[in-house]
Amino acid sequence: MASDSTSSSSDSAYDSAADHNPNSDTPINNHDSAIDDHLTSLTLTPLDEDLAPEKEREIEETDQTPMPEIGVTEVEEEAADVLASEVVVEEERESNSVSATGDVGLAWREEEVEAPASPGSSGYAGERGSSNASSASGIEEIGEDQVAERDGGLVNGVADSQPAWIPGKRHVNEDDTSILWRRRKKHFFILSHSGKPIYSRYGDEHKLAGFSATLQAIISFVENGGDRVKLVRAGKHQVVFLVKGPIYLVCISCTEEPYESLRGQLELLYGQMILILTKSVNRCFEKNAKFDMTPLLGGTDAVFSSLIHSFSWNPATFLHAYTCLPLAYPTRQAAGAILQDVADSGVLFAILMCKHKVVSLVGAEKASLHPDDMLLLSNFVMSSESFRTSESFSPICLPKYNSMAFLYAYVQYLDVNTYLMLLTTRSDAFYHLKECRASIEAVFLKSNVLSEVQRSMLDGGMHIEDLPVDPSSRSGSASSHLGQHSPERFRDTYTSLGGPCGLWHFIYRSIYLDQYVSSEFSAPINTPQQQKRLYRAYQKIYASMHDKGFGPNKTQFRRDDNYVLLCWVTQDFELYAAFDPLADKAMAIKTCNRVCQWVKDVENEIFLLGASPFSW
Amino acid sequence: MGCASSVPDRTARGPNGLNPGGDGPSDAKNLKVKLVLLGDSGVGKSCIVLRFVRGQFDPTSKVTVGASFLSQTIALQDSTTVKFEIWDTAGQERYAALAPLYYRGAAVAVIVYDLTSPESFTKAQYWVKELQKHGSPDIVMALVGNKADLLDRREIPAEEGIEYAEKNGMFYIETSAKTADNINQLFEEIAKRLPRPDTSQ
Numbered sequence: 079m080a081s082d083s084t085s086s087s088s089d090s091a092y093d094s095a096a097d098h099n100p101n102s103d104t105p106i107n108n109h110d111s112a113i114d115d116h117l118t119s120l121t122l123t124p125l126d127e128d129l130a131p132e133k134e135r136e137i138e139e140t141d142q143t144p145m146p147e148i149g150v151t152e153v154e155e156e157a158a159d160v161l162a163s164e165v166v167v168e169e170e171r172e173s174n175s176v177s178a179t180g181d182v183g184l185a186w187r188e189e190e191v192e193a194p195a196s197p198g199s200s201g202y203a204g205e206r207g208s209s210n211a212s213s214a215s216g217i218e219e220i221g222e223d224q225v226a227e228r229d230g231g232l233v234n235g236v237a238d239s240q241p242a243w244i245p246g247k248r249h250v251n252e253d254d255t256s257i258l259w260r261r262r263k264k265h266f267f268i269l270s271h272s273g274k275p276i277y278s279r280y281g282d283e284h285k286l287a288g289f290s291a292t293l294q295a296i297i298s299f300v301e302n303g304g305d306r307v308k309l310v311r312a313g314k315h316q317v318v319f320l321v322k323g324p325i326y327l328v329c330i331s332c333t334e335e336p337y338e339s340l341r342g343q344l345e346l347l348y349g350q351m352i353l354i355l356t357k358s359v360n361r362c363f364e365k366n367a368k369f370d371m372t373p374l375l376g377g378t379d380a381v382f383s384s385l386i387h388s389f390s391w392n393p394a395t396f397l398h399a400y401t402c403l404p405l406a407y408p409t410r411q412a413a414g415a416i417l418q419d420v421a422d423s424g425v426l427f428a429i430l431m432c433k434h435k436v437v438s439l440v441g442a443e444k445a446s447l448h449p450d451d452m453l454l455l456s457n458f459v460m461s462s463e464s465f466r467t468s469e470s471f472s473p474i475c476l477p478k479y480n481s482m483a484f485l486y487a488y489v490q491y492l493d494v495n496t497y498l499m500l501l502t503t504r505s506d507a508f509y510h511l512k513e514c515r516a517s518i519e520a521v522f523l524k525s526n527v528l529s530e531v532q533r534s535m536l537d538g539g540m541h542i543e544d545l546p547v548d549p550s551s552r553s554g555s556a557s558s559h560l561g562q563h564s565p566e567r568f569r570d571t572y573t574s575l576g577g578p579c580g581l582w583h584f585i586y587r588s589i590y591l592d593q594y595v596s597s598e599f600s601a602p603i604n605t606p607q608q609q610k611r612l613y614r615a616y617q618k619i620y621a622s623m624h625d626k627g628f629g630p631n632k633t634q635f636r637r638d639d640n641y642v643l644l645c646w647v648t649q650d651f652e653l654y655a656a657f658d659p660l661a662d663k664a665m666a667i668k669t670c671n672r673v674c675q676w677v678k679d680v681e682n683e684i685f686l687l688g689a690s691p692f693s694w
Numbered sequence: 695m696g697c698a699s700s701v702p703d704r705t706a707r708g709p710n711g712l713n714p715g716g717d718g719p720s721d722a723k724n725l726k727v728k729l730v731l732l733g734d735s736g737v738g739k740s741c742i743v744l745r746f747v748r749g750q751f752d753p754t755s756k757v758t759v760g761a762s763f764l765s766q767t768i769a770l771q772d773s774t775t776v777k778f779e780i781w782d783t784a785g786q787e788r789y790a791a792l793a794p795l796y797y798r799g800a801a802v803a804v805i806v807y808d809l810t811s812p813e814s815f816t817k818a819q820y821w822v823k824e825l826q827k828h829g830s831p832d833i834v835m836a837l838v839g840n841k842a843d844l845l846d847r848r849e850i851p852a853e854e855g856i857e858y859a860e861k862n863g864m865f866y867i868e869t870s871a872k873t874a875d876n877i878n879q880l881f882e883e884i885a886k887r888l889p890r891p892d893t894s895q
Binding site: 377 | 735740744754756757758759760761762763764782784786787788789792795
């Protein structure tokens with residue numbers, strides 16, 4: 079509610095904007111004036127600008143308070159007490175007394191603590207902090223931001239830089255009696271309705287049987303009262319529950335992410351499990367309530383841990399949209415054409431991806447692929463090493479497509495990052511799909527698709543330094559292309575500043591296309607922890623823009639110590655932009671308009687256009 | 695197993711399951727056979743195949759998902775060639791219900807266990823029974839005790855494997871994918887035992 083006052087979701091202002099731009103065909107310049115009027119009306123005088131930061135910070139804090147109301151009942155308070163005595167007290171002590179340095183070092187370089195696993199000393203990270211911090215210093219610079227970093231949940235994963243991240247289960251030796259386990263910033267659990275552990279992010283599931291039974295007790299205690307527990311807040315911790323038939327999912331986190339985000343993460347975690355097993359796994363519980371599901375998920379730790387890791391870097395996990403590898407239009411067309419031929423021969427979905435980015439994608443008539451399913455599928459393929467060794471044929475389920483049935487996925491890596499997935503309903507289609515792959519590969523070779531893909535991987539997509547300076551002078555010019563960096567780009571001048579007008583980064587999500595594009599990270603957002611902090615900030619502002627309680631917001635301008643975040647939602651797109659915290663508001667708004675124009679100019683390179691599978 | 699209900703619709707499957715398609719039929723000189731590897735997870739099925747097909751050994755364990763497909767051709771002394779189309783199946787329990795998809799129509803089944811793991815030997819016996827019930831009647835079966843390099847950790851004596859193999863009309867061999875010991879011999883022995891098409895026609 080507090081955010082409303084700054085975010086000015088005044089309907090009349092929005093309506094006027096919307097009227098000017100009923101659809102995407104309208105020249106984007108109309109948007110420009112609209113958002114200009116809309117946002118500048120907030121800052122009437124330069125004086126106001128000076129006051130703004132303070133005011134907004136205050137709001138930043140207060141807007142935390144309405145949260146606990148969500149779904150918390152009296153019963154849940156009792157539950158919170160149970161939990162507090164179980165877990166949280168310990169954590170409170172940790173957060174108060176542990177030296178920040180020790181904490182950061184400790185969790186950052188988790189391998190360091192793994193071997194000794196002797197939290198027996200006292201559990202105060204300060205004691206071990208010196209050695210850990212020094213061992214970590216090679217990887218990260220612990221700067222003046224360390225407290226904020228810690229609060230921002232830097233610690234919850236392993237080294238969060240993507241290249242350094244290694245999939246797989248960690249800290250198998252830990253359980254709920256070990257202090258290290260309790261200190262983890264973000265836990266995920268899957269358990270059965272009889273309290274049997276199914277998955278835990280940290281520690282061995284079987285050793286966590288007692289803890290798992292406690293979670294089950296909380297859930298069923300509330301359910302017995304005819305209610306449902308959604309969220310328990312205990313100190314800095316949130317405990318989020320999601321009940322899916324006989325499967326319970328729980329997240330315990332002190333990362334200060336919004337409830338909606340954590341719940342969305344649990345939904346994805348459940349989806350990932352369904353992708354592996356289908357929903358018919360529920361029948362095992364009908365036959366035997368005490369059914370032990372862990373053997374069925376054998377060998378999938380890497381799949382879950384990689385998904386959980388993506389909750390801290392991949393915007394697709396909260397935007398519910400996918401992103402494309404930037405590619406020249408004719409190249410993507412060539413790839414799409416051969417995939418279309420394949421789809422016409424009885425393949426349900428033909429998907430070509432490079433890491434987590436889509437190169438091209440075609441679906442059979444009337445078959446639509448949900449962006450969440452794509453996320454889960456690509457996560458599954460990328461985190462299962464065996465797909466890299468040889469061609470594979472494996473049953474998988476797309477939870478949003480049909481959660482009850484398996485599809486069969488033919489998967490083959492075409493180069494080290496690029497993989498082809500052909501999905502079919504026919505379990506005997508392997509040899510047909512193998513032939514399809516051969517013909518696809520032949521076409522790719524002829525039209526240089528794979529070399530273009532590799533080039534794009536190296537060049538990256540939208541660099542904020544390339545943001546065209548004056549959109550008006552180039553409106554209508556069809557000559558803008560990505561990757562054609564003009565020599566006078568002044569990259570050196572900008573290295574310490576980011577892009578023009580203090581623009582640091584942006585994410586643009588096209589609503590009709592279910593796709594987003596995110597600018598490449600550059601200075602000053604160039605360390606993994608800064609990227610993660612920005613990611614969390616986007617996640618938070620996304621949640622606040624989509625908060626049903628406050629009504630959908632249209633624009634939001636938020637300034638804090640780290641950034642200015644500007645966010646603009648229309649019927650056609652959502653734009654999230656981060657600026658230097660000292661950025662001028664009027665200039666920031668102008669810059670956002672230029673970003674939108676730029677996206678429009680290069681849309682046929684950054685988006686997959688005319689992809690039918692998303693027309694629902 | 696465990697989750698039998700998640701078996702895909704069997705009626706959707708063609709009569710032959712995953713059997714080699716069009717590219718050149720077998721003839722007397724150039725055999726093409728479908729081979730399936732079965733066994734508990736972690737016994738080294740993928741390692742055996744990768745050693746045989748690519749001469750590689752990767753000690754980091756990579757859990758197979760569904761099944762991997764590889765092929766390798768070997769030449770025999772009598773100037774015939776045998777092309778093995780190999781289905782390296784996942785040993786995980788959730789894929790057990792899907793095994794028929796991969797072993798249906800297979801001319802050869804290689805059942806692998808880990809010499810250091812009694813459970814994996816029990817699992818191997820389960821697969822032998824399953825194939826006797828549902829596999830092709832003239833299927834050639836090999837029982838493979840893998841990880842022969844781990845001498846001091848052996849739990850299953852050779853005699854036990856030999857005895858079980860003999861009782862069930864299989865041949866027995868001990869291999870090490872790590873040292874490449876007996877890997878080629880395994881596939882050569884299989885090739886020798888294959889029924890030749892010219893004798894049956």
